Amino acid sequence: MYQTLYRKYRPKTFKDVVGQDVIVKTLMNSIKNNKVSHAYMFLGPRGVGKTSIAKIFARAVNCIDSDNGDVCDECPMCKISSDKECLDIIEIDAASNNGVDEIRSLRDKVALVPNQLKYKVYIIDEVHMLTNSAFNALLKTLEEPPEHIIFILATTEVHKVPETVISRCQCFNFFRMTEKNIIDNLSMVCANENIEIEEGVLNSIAVQVDGGMRDALGLLDKLISYADGKVTLNDFLQLNGLVLKENLKKFLRDVFFINIESVIETIEKWNSSGKNLIQIMIQILDYLKDTLIDEYINSSKTINVDNYQDFANLINDKMFDIKKSSSPKIYIEIMILNFINSLNDNKIISREIIDCKDDNSMEKRDVSRETLKETNINETTINNVTNEDNNFENANYGNSIIVSSEQMLTKHKEKMNILNSNIVEIMNVRVNNAFVDATKEKLKNIQILFMKLNDYVFDQKIGYLICSLLEGTLRLCSDRYIVISYEYESVVTDTLNNYDKMEKILKEILDLDIHIVIISDSQWIKYAEEFVKNKKNDIKYELLEEPELVFEKIEEKDAKNENSIEDIFGDIVEVG
Ligand SMILES: [Zn+2]
Structure with missing residues (x-):
């Protein structure tokens, strides 16, 4: 036996x-x-x-x-x-x-x-x-x-x-065994048992078992039964639902170069082939850490340290949530998409700079400079990003979302437009109206309905709107309104830009004929406090008529001092 x-x-x-x-x-x-x-x-x-x-x-x-x-x-x-x-x-x-x-x-x-x-x-x-x-x-x-x-x-x-x-x-x-202890002991066992084993496998086992010798020997046992003859590193990765380092590298490159399609495809492939996504996240974290240490020691400047650091911090911060999530795959996908989104802005700028280098047109240069000023990206960031571009000359830009200067400018103008409308006033009236007949029951129902939206997160056309909807916190729901709040003012502005499109999506996907109210978390707190006060004083909310969306003319806006987002939002009419 x-x-x-x-x-x-x-x-x-x-x-x-x-x-x-x-x-x-x-x-x-x-x-x-x-x-x-x-x-x-x-x-x-x-x-x-x-x-x-x-x-x-x-x-x-x-x-x-x-x-x-x-x-x-x-x-x-x-x-x-x-x-x-x-x-x-x-x-x-x-x-x-x-x-x-x-x-x-x-x-x-x-x-x-x-x-x-x-x-x-x-x-x-x-x-x-x-x-x-x-x-x-x-x-x-x-x-x-x-x-x-x-x-x-x-x-x-x-x-x-x-x-x-x-x-x-x-x-x-009793302390955990050191990796060296474990490797030494496993080497002795392999020699005794005449087990042929590829270099690096014992090291991987030692890392995996986190200081437990019993687990280490158990894992070696499983590997011997699993492997066909010589135990290879691939056997180890397969058995533990992990992936080869080359695949990790490619995945990270896709992430940092905003190759969304490929990122999603890879996660899908890992998931459907029975890989353990949580373990892979730990593997990625390990790889990022090793690469960063390497970079600090050798300062070879082959990586964008900020990107590596940010991504490592993100995974580290979210690890607990990933583990307890009912669907780690979706959690990981959304987490990475959000990260890519944050890279996206920088990336657009970096491409603009490259475009400008290639193009002598003064006009284009000006556009780019203006965009830079507006998005408040400083020179260092740009240098970092362009450095990385140069270092990964072979990177595939084919599927990257790279927006041209013209598109960027149009987007920028749209953003100015929505803030130059009476959108804030409209949102104010909507919050008031939502309070009229909102109930907990309605909120719960909407929360359940919203889960359906997860199926559309990766839709090429509406995925970004779905992500926006899911990113916010559902606060209040009445028959005609839902109030969604976001942590950052900048996200509020972006989302306000698309509120009509989001309403259309809710109609089409969830069959909800409903108005969306978009506010910031801090605004929500103010509204909620106000509500409690009114309730105490027995002040009832009554339906107000919602004003039509009207845009100011651009020229008028230019004549005035430009309002910052905070200025506009700070000027909220009292509700109730
Ligand atoms: Zn004795």
Whole structure:
């Protein structure tokens, strides 16, 4: 019968133990010097050797021919203690025996002298799983332990163990194994077992298992069964739902060069081929980190450090949310699209600069300069971006969203137009009207309906509008209005520009005949406070007539000082 590597290579003596040198030395000395305690607490993460060392200690303390504190493995006591049926070394898994009765019977049994050995050793694994009354029973025993009894309590969650129990134990803090420890141990196992293994695989295992030797050996076991002969790095990646470094590099290049189609295609492909997207995100994070460290050390200037840093920070910040998301794939897609969107602005500028270099037309130059001024991008940013462009000469721009100067200018003008309309006044009236018959029930229904929009996130024509809709927070819903708020004023402005298109989408996709109200989060707070005040004073909201959208003439606007967004929004008419 096949014996798992973990069982086969579980250390039988202290000298076989890998990576817990300080603990092993202390325990051996206590045996050598006859200073054994009656209760020990082994705490630390899973799979780092707590139970293995507890078992060796239980035998070593009973060995009668030990000169250094380790098991001699030859004396009669060592022969007895190596037997699985040995009555004096008792293992209790608190995870399965968490009843008070177990510990009560233990209390009766500890009074009895050992059958054959000098000490009776109780190893209670996952001790934090005991119930409170079981802990109390255990505490009674720990308070007056008989001479011949030793307790070894092991736990991964020491904060769940009562202080009173901990204080009666000598505590040993087990640390995660270093990657080097794990690699060394795995190399030894591979050599012993004649396992052919590609370079880099052991390293990848060590990174993956986060310091747990048991997991490392388990993973090696799985790999051996999975691989056809020699174990390759590809086997490792396949088995763990990960991807090759080359694929990661290409993916990142697509992200940084705004190759949206390819980014989405890749995620889709990974997902449908059974890759683990969460693990891949961790892999990307690792890769970004390594590349950044490399860049800081060698300052080879081959990457745009800001982009790498920003993307790494983003993944790091969102990791918790990705993991708990009901659909990590959608979460990751939206997260990356948002990131690309933030790059997009810079990218447009960088292309403009390149365009200008190639083109002598003064007109174009002026457009570009104006765009620059308006978007407040400083020279350093531009330099960084163009640097990267030069470094990735072979990058594929085919699918990139690169907007020409003319398009940029048109977009820019539209933006000015909407702010030069009475849009703010309209939104004000709409919030008021929404308050008239809004209910929680209606809001809940809309929230459920909105989930359908996820299916259209990647639609080439309306995807960006859908993302805008989903990006905001739904605040209020009445029969005729929904109020959506956004964190940033700049996003509010962008979204206001498209509010009519969004209304059309809601009509077409969700069959909702409804007006959208777009405000900022801070405005929403003001409206909500106002509402509470009015409610207290029994002031009722009444439907107001919504004004038509009217644009001021551009010339008039130019004559005046340009209003900043804040100026316009700060001037809100009181509602109610
Ligand atoms: Zn012995």
